[in-house]
Amino acid sequence: MPYPTISFFFSAMTITDLTQTFADDPAAARADHPRVSPAALKDAIAGGGELAVLDAREEGAFARAHLLFAVPAPLGRLETVIDRLVPRRNTRIVVTDLAEDLAHAAAGKLLRFGYTDVSVLAGGTRAWQAAGYEVFSGTNVPSKAFGEVIEHELHTPWITAEALRLHQQRGDNVVVVDSRPFSEFQNMSIPGAVDCPGAELVYRIGEIAPDPDTLVVVNCAGRTRSIVGAQTLINAGIPNRVVSLKDGTMAWLLAGYALDHGQTRFAPQPGDAAQATARERAARVAGRAGVRHIDAAQLAAFEQQAHERTLYRFDVRSPEEYAAGHLPGWRSAPGGQLVQATDAYAGTRRARIVLADWDGVRAQTTAAWLAQFSGHEVFLFRADPRAAREAGPEPVRVLRTSAAEAPWIEAASLSALQARGGVTVADVDSSLAFRRGHIPGAWFATPEKAALVLDHAGPVDVIVVTSADGVLAQVVAAALRHASARDVRALLGGNARWQALGLPAEAAPAGSAAAARVLTGDEDAWYSAYAYEDEGRRKAEMHAYLNWEIGLVDQLGRDGDLAVKLVDYRKA
Structure with a gap:
């Protein structure tokens, strides 16, 4: 598979x-x-x-x-x-x-x-x-390179897949903690592992491994989150022996072992005693890293200065907690992912980053890592429990260059129009998602090249643009309608709405007629090594990826611009 x-x-x-x-x-x-x-x-x-x-x-x-x-x-x-x-x-x-x-x-x-x-x-x-x-x-090279520097400089201990497998077969006192988001864990996981995303590790480890004699093995899909996660627990001073799984689930597969799929094991929330201990540990970690706390007055001053100094405000709790209630205007950035992919959240270097600290643990451990490599000024703000909150997912402002909009078309109307003929569908979301499944007969092009689809449309066809949820589709459809003077519409709700209604879809495996309708190749897609179905190719890509990650330390040395200020918590 x-x-x-x-x-x-x-x-x-x-x-x-x-x-x-x-x-x-x-x-x-x-x-x-x-x-x-x-x-x-x-x-x-x-x-x-x-x-x-x-x-x-x-x-x-x-x-x-x-x-x-x-x-x-x-x-x-x-x-x-x-x-x-x-x-x-x-x-x-x-x-x-x-x-x-x-x-x-x-x-x-x-x-x-x-x-x-x-x-x-x-x-x-x-x-x-x-x-x-x-x-x-x-992708996310500064963060991944930082993980390699951590292992290189702090000598983060690790265990091989073969040694871990032996521990499990013998029934040893060992727990495997997967530091990735739950969706990634559900896709694939080490047998017996429990999910605990990076920022949750110090917060929840007291419930996962209450016995100090338990060996804690932290894993991810490759290397970075395994290393950072293990070193996070070591820096926090938990009494257990902690190691990273060398090369993560890639190593597990390369050793010939099977992964689990669809697992739902998630680390439990900490009780009062465990949370108090975690709070003390996190405070020491953040303090050693020089992270500063600010009050409401200082935050207000930062907000007033945001026109002259960039300010990012991140809520590092889980997406579910964020959706249940967050400070108005704050963005969702689960702490482990913020460290793993800082450049995906903050595009301006040397900005101010303020993390909302709700429990005294997750924001502190996240801030400690950001302070050591990101180049940003990092601050902690303790949210007032009585403060007004917004509910729902993170809102995203969509900028436009024209007041013109394309008409919307409902999924059911598009389906009826397809049955009659005279319509061409342009999917502009993701070639990877398109290959997995798309509206039958659709063409794929990246957004800036959506006009390529017109070459495959009838002269009087209605052109319907779709994307994941319809937002990008409206942007692209409006621009295409303006530039081509064609009848271009946007699919309301996009591919998600089409799928929710149970309307038909087709895949585009390599070599198929549908695959030929991908007009811009893989310009938008950075393939994971896991994506390759051929086992030999998959293993070769995994080896290449792992060698690339390890080689980042030397590349950083040649580049010279990533200022890493590692704190060695082993020293007083």
Whole structure:
């Protein structure tokens, strides 16, 4: 069976459309914009001011070669991601791509959104590399590289898959703790493991392993969250022996062992005594890392200064707790994922990050790690239990460059229209999701290349654009309708609504006729090693991925710009 792929970006999250429209100026999209040389950008990265380096390519293309601190902000998805990544409109932004192919169009769109300090990397990533600077592959590289530095410098202990298997077969006093989000754990897990995402480890470990003689093994899908998770518990000073599972579930599969699927074991909430102990441990960890606490007055001052100094406010609790009630205007960023993928949440370097601390544990341990590598100023804010709260998933402001909108079409109406003929469906969400299942007969293209679908449509066809939940589809459909003068509509509720109604879907396995309807290849997709069905290919990709992660330490040394300030908690 094919193993599940790692999800990318925010395409699967529920989005509340808080649309903000800006004046449409097509000339700004076509114009050249100020360029900055590779040497000047290198100096800016090493300097002391705020800076956002945005890569305008889709994530698959980005992941093949990019600058260390570049953040993927695809041209066709800017409307839905930029307000979260770079909230301050006068932030200095440098846009890059491979060779100035998309950067000027992205810069023009940013200017129309109201950003005021936008330039383009002259010659793009190719010129950066030609200038002798380091180019990285992969995603969330600063965070993953940090995990490797932790193991390299602090000598985080580990155990092999074979040794863990032997412990389990003998019935030894051992517990396997999976530090990934619950959705990833459900997809695949080590037999007998219990899920406890990274920020929850210190919070819940007293309930998972109350016996100090229990060996605690922390695992993830690869290396980073295993290492960071194990070192988190070690830094907190729990009495147990703690190790990471070397190379995670990849090592388990490479050793020839089977993984479980569909498991629902989750670490229990801590009782009063366990939580009090966890709070003491977390406070020591944060204090040693130099994390500062702020009160409501200081937070208000930061908020008033947000037009001149970028401010990110993150709630690091679980998505379920966030949805049940969070501080107004605060974003959801589960602590383990915030450390694992900091660049996906905060696109501006050297910003202020404030974490909401509800229980005295999870925000403190998360803040301690961010303070050691992120380059941001990190603060803790204890939320007043009496403060007003908002309920529901994180709202996302969608920026627009035109007041025009495309008409909506209901899923049932699209199905009826397909039965009669004269309609072409353009899916712009994710080629990975498209290959797993999509509206029958649909074509896939990345958002900025959606016009390619018109070449396969009848001259009078209705064009229906769909995405995960319809939000991106409306953005793309409006632009396509304006540019083509065709009857273009957006599918209300997107693919999620289509599926919820039980309407038919088709897959697009490699070599199929449906696969040929993927018009932009894998530009948007960075394939997990788990995605390959052929066992030999899957194992080769796993070995390559693990070697890549380990090699990041040497790459960081050559690049020289990731300022890691590790705290050795073994020393007084």
